[in-house]
Amino acid sequence: MPNQLIALVTAELSAPADPRASAMAGALAARYPDAARAVLFYGSCLREDNLDGLMLDFYLIVSDYAAAYGKSWLASANRLIPPNVFPFEHGGLIAKYAVLSEADFARLNSPAADNVSVWARFAQPSRLLWAANDLARHRAISAVAQSAPTLLSLARPMAQGQQDVLTLWKTGFSLTYNAELRAERKGRSFSIVDADPDRYRRFGEAALAQGLASGLTPSPSPEQAPARWLRLQRRGKWLSVIRLAKASFTYAGGIDYLAWKINRHAGTAIQIKPWQRRWPLLGAITLLPRLFRGGAIR
Structure with missing residues (x-):
C-alpha cells in the first residue's frame, strides 16, 4: 500500500x-x-x-x-x-x-x-x-x-x-x-x-x-x-437479526441493552417486560416487528 x-x-x-x-x-x-x-x-x-x-x-x-x-x-x-x-x-x-x-x-x-x-x-x-x-x-x-x-x-x-x-x-x-x-x-x-x-x-x-x-x-x-x-x-439485515438472536445467549442483559440503544438514538420509550428478560430470544423476536413499524430501526 x-x-x-x-x-x-x-x-x-x-x-x-x-x-x-x-x-x-x-x-x-x-x-x-x-x-x-x-x-x-x-x-x-x-x-x-x-x-x-x-x-x-x-x-x-x-x-x-x-x-x-x-x-x-x-x-x-x-x-x-x-x-x-x-x-x-x-x-x-x-x-x-x-x-x-x-x-x-x-x-x-x-x-x-x-x-x-x-x-x-x-x-x-x-x-x-x-x-x-x-x-x-x-x-x-x-x-x-x-x-x-x-x-x-x-x-x-x-x-x-x-x-x-x-x-x-x-x-x-x-x-x-x-x-x-x-x-x-x-x-x-x-x-x-x-x-x-x-x-x-x-x-x-x-x-x-x-x-x-x-x-x-x-x-x-x-x-x-x-x-x-x-x-x-x-x-446485512438478516445478519443483524441472526446476531441479535445469538446475542440473547452470549450477551448478559442483551435485550435491555438493545432497548437502551434504540431509545437513546431514536427517541423512543421501549420498555422490556419481565417475560422478555426471562426468554430474551423470544422477546427479541417479538420486539422486531414493533421496531420496524415504528421506524425505530431502519
Whole structure:
C-alpha cells in the first residue's frame, strides 16, 4: 500500500485516547491471555469528553477462536456468525466488545467481505489501544487500512456521477446504514462526514489513490453496483437479526441493552417486560416487528 494511507491510518490509530478507555482495553486483553492480539476502540464515544454513563465500543482481535474460548460452542458461534459480542465493566465504565480473529478482521475490512458491518465502522476514526506485539500492531493497522478503499470503491458507481470525495463518503455511509438494522435516525450518515470534513477528505484522497487508481480495489461497474448493494443490504439485515438472536445467549442483559440503544438514538420509550428478560430470544423476536413499524430501526 502507498505510504500515505498507511501513515494516516497509523497516526489516527496511535492518537491519544481517554486514559480510562486505554486502561479498559488493557484489562479486556488480560481476560484472554492466550489469544488477545489487539484491542481497538471505536464509535461515538471517541468524540466524548466524559465517558461516565456511556456504553463504550471495542473490538478484541484474537489469534483464533479456539485459543480464545477453548473447546466451546462460543468458538463455533464466533466462527460461523462473526463476531460474538459481550458486555464488560472496568474502572466504573461499561462497554461492549466484539471478538474477531486476525484472519476474520482482515477479511471483513476488505472487498472480500460479504457484509458491511466491519469496514463501515473502521472507515471511521478508531484507536488501537493495545497490541500484543509489533506484528499484531502491524496486522491491525493493515486490516483497518483496507476499510476506506473498500467503502469508497463500492460507493463510487452509486454516486450518480458525483466524484467529490466527501460526496463519495456520504453516499457510502448512507448505503451502509441501509445494510444493517440501525437505531440512528435518517441523516446520521451525513453528519459523520460533516463533523470532520478535513479528516474524510484526507483519508478519502489517500484511499482513492491507493485502492481505485491502482486497481487494487476495483469498483463494480455502474450496471453491477446496484445488485451488489442490494445483496449487501439484504444479507446485512438478516445478519443483524441472526446476531441479535445469538446475542440473547452470549450477551448478559442483551435485550435491555438493545432497548437502551434504540431509545437513546431514536427517541423512543421501549420498555422490556419481565417475560422478555426471562426468554430474551423470544422477546427479541417479538420486539422486531414493533421496531420496524415504528421506524425505530431502519
